[in-house]
Amino acid sequence: MAVGKEIRTKIASIKNTQKITRAMEMVAASKMRKTKDRMQATRPYSKQIGRIIKHLAHANPEYKHSYLIKRDVKRIGMIIISSDRGLCGGLNSNLFRRTLSQLAEWDKAGIEVEVSTIGTKATVFFSTLKKVQLVGQISKLGDTPHLHDIAGIIRLMLDEYEQGKIDELHVVSNEFVNTMTQRPTIEKLLPVVTEEIEEKLGGHWDYIYEPDAKEVLDHLLTRYIESKVYQGLVENNACEQAARMIAMKSASDNAGNLIGELQLIYNKARQAAITQEISEIVGGAAAV
């Protein structure tokens, strides 16, 4: 029967799509578990280095590092972390929207902005923006990024800071709240802000620095910034997989609904065709 051939092909094609989205959902779910583990594995390091930085704020070093000194803000550097691939719901666009509103604010205040991007999506997006200058990018780091992969881009921004080309450094990435929620965040890295003082380390004291304060602090603060950016990266990875899992789940569900609707239309059309045929036959018989 020729009835509803288009509908049937449509149903078949949606079923194929559904198979793909369902497979992607499952892949994302298993990857999410791994990326979440990795995210948790980086926590001890950032906790420890954060503690050392806090101790350092209590010490009375004879040498003040430039990363700890506030400057008048004329130009801001940003490291923007996005995913490499799409099909992960509004993850990247939410992040970019949040960034754009921040950029607009800075623009009003007459502050210039330059960015470095991690991930293909951010690179494509920010290379088209006229207001910001793209100075560095790295992408295709895969699901298991290593700290030394992003060392170059961080060095680049730190050099800009040391040369006085930028007065602040921010990192933009998604924060993993839970599987359903990812929150775009912008965090200030430089100058290093040491928040509330928890531990009591009274008295006037300072570290013994070997070989000397400048080199050690330079090294330590660089590692601190690196660990912050690295944590943002692994967290963003976990966000990506979670967002993709949710997006693919709703895509599969939508495909199911669509198939149901089309099936109904198809059945109605088929029934209408049969009724019409019967009435034609009956009509023909009556005429004879």
Added chain:
Amino acid sequence: MVMTVHVDIVSAEKEIFSGAAEMVFAPAEMGEVGIAPRHAPMITRLNPGEVRVKVSATESQPYFISGGILEVQPHLVTILADTAIRARDIDEAAALQAKARAEEALADKSGKVDYATAQAQLAQAIMQLRTLDRLRKRGG
């Protein structure tokens, strides 16, 4: 009772050791150091080498690290280990590469962006077609 000091060894990618120890030996830049409990506060860089944690008089655990930072507080020793051997000039080279890639992305603007916008437009067109299709099917 023997005095102990709390030791944490972590790398950016995982936690390596956490617990009490009688003494810690580490390859500091100026030569190997041994840290006993109540050592004065100190920060130093570490060379690639072996860190030994003396857990008890008879047992000590060795860990290989590829450089890092050692922080000493009187009751706390923290070792931040690097995951790979790092040198400033290698980082500088990587920085230059990152810069070059950015320039590439900017130069390649037309091609890449057209691709991205085209993709967006295509997705939009497909959505519109699908809605139209459904409306037509429902009406007819």
